[in-house]
Amino acid sequence: MTRYGFVIDTTRCVGCNFCSMACKVENNLPEDVWWSRAYTDGGEVEQTPSGEWPDNLHMAFMTVGCQHCDNPACVKACPVGATYKDADTGIVRQDFDKCIGCRMCMAACPYSGVRTFNWEEPKYFLDFPVGSADAPKHQKGVVEKCTMCWHRIAKGERPACADVCRTLARHWGDFDDPDSEVSKLIRDRPYKQLLADEGTGPCVYYLV
């Protein structure tokens, strides 16, 4: 079995949003749609340091997209099975052609903002599509989210975000393979998972 997921080294991440940008370009995401975002672990405003001034300040970021959970709340909630867990890869998929746009999955998913809804006809900054030719087509009135670059994995490539990370903070691989880089990382390093006590079993691990 294969269980793909990410390991993100928060001690290396500088919150540059390069992964978010790569995702946006690779998947030809419409204006204002982001499947990945850097979250600041500091205060109410983006890029606020945590701790106390002046000697004890530090900044930490978490890049958050779909957590591709082992027990996804969205998959249980979707009335038509438009979002489902792929048995061969563990990837939580979203069938844009099947989604009825009820947004039950968005209400169910505890990771606020990783699921996006196309509230209007997708618009683009450029008048030509960018990214991969086989990237998913975007349509109005459906829920979208990170596909883990399904189209790239199918070609034997890594997800775009893992490919571009400039600080080498983002790792991608198969957690069911004990010899994979991601398996070794979570074996050797302390990590946390987002909202682990919700029982969703996220497949994104944050090294701390």
Place this chain on the structure above:
Amino acid sequence: MSENVTAAKAAKAPAATFGGRGLTIGIAAAAAVTIVGLVLWGMQLAGGFMDTAMRDFAPWGINIALFMFFVGLSVGSMVVAASPRAFGFESFGGIAKMAAWVPICSTVLAIGFVVVDLGQPLRLWELFAYSNLSSPLMWDIIVLSVYLILSVVYLWTLLRAEKRQASAKALRIVSAVVLLWALVVCAVDGWIFGLMPSRALWNTALLAPWFVSSALASGAALVLVLAIALRRTGYVDVREEHVARLAKLLGAFVCVDLFFFACDLVTEGFPGGSGAGIVGMLVAGQLAPFFWIQIVGCALAAVVCFVPKLRTSPLLVAAGLLTVAGVFCKRMQLVVGGFQVPSLDYATFVTPFTVTSDWGVGLAGAYEGMVYAPTLPEVGLALGVLSLGVLLVLVGLKFLPLSSVQGAN
């Protein structure tokens, strides 16, 4: 008994002119507003949802609140309509047929509110082709569809029994089945929200029974208001003792509903922790207007229902309307409050799709006020759907034999 006597006298001399020009004008007006609603829906389908206040961090709004509300109204009025026959206790007068028609209209409305909320309504057929049986929404669609059919069967049996074409026993069985099923519908409706682990305000075992109590309160209130109004027009034969019995029932339902609210607030607030934040949000925070309208409105309604001297027709109508408004406020609290507490509250960059807030204030700015407050086009569309319900009720009153007064139909 010190029931109001003047109203009873008025009721004894029904105008017997029900269904005249007034009703026709009402039907025409409701149809006109429904058409406006259809136009607004068409605009939403063509242009998208950016005219609404729904965004990625608050993906549901007034339509879902009204969906819950009308499922509750349907269940509540059905229980009031069917319980005398199901349990064989004294009736509420000649309201049974009218109170069996209202739930059918309410259920249609509830379905309507979900349909206009869909991003892809043309894919509705998938619900039946690709049903995912692990989804509480799917459970609700199934039980609600069955309920709609049962409601029609119940009304049909009621009309048949009146013409002595169906036995009293058959009617009693159908009444019991529809009553039980109505409660199932209500509980499953609560589970759509209560089973979502990530929404602190929803995720409580109390939610399903609470949905039942709110449903009974709003349903009894609506039936009471309609009974008084239709008695005045000489459409139904309701005596003062029936009104008083309905009022006492309404008072009891309202008190149970308030008791559940108290249980919830104490359980959330007492340990301190994050629950105290939820209590604060309701009592003195962003949702305080909805909270206090509900609490004060329902408390006043209970007083009117229980104090015999206050049980006059105008005050009872006011009590009924206060209860209905209060339960609607509860529904808005649930929808908005569910999203008002994000389970992942780290700061990030914000786009026009994330939340409705001015540029630069980020997520913190968006959560300072209500994260969702309906916009004018949303309210317009909701009114359009609502008038479809009014239209259905009025057409039913005009063309179906729902009256309990000879010659009114």
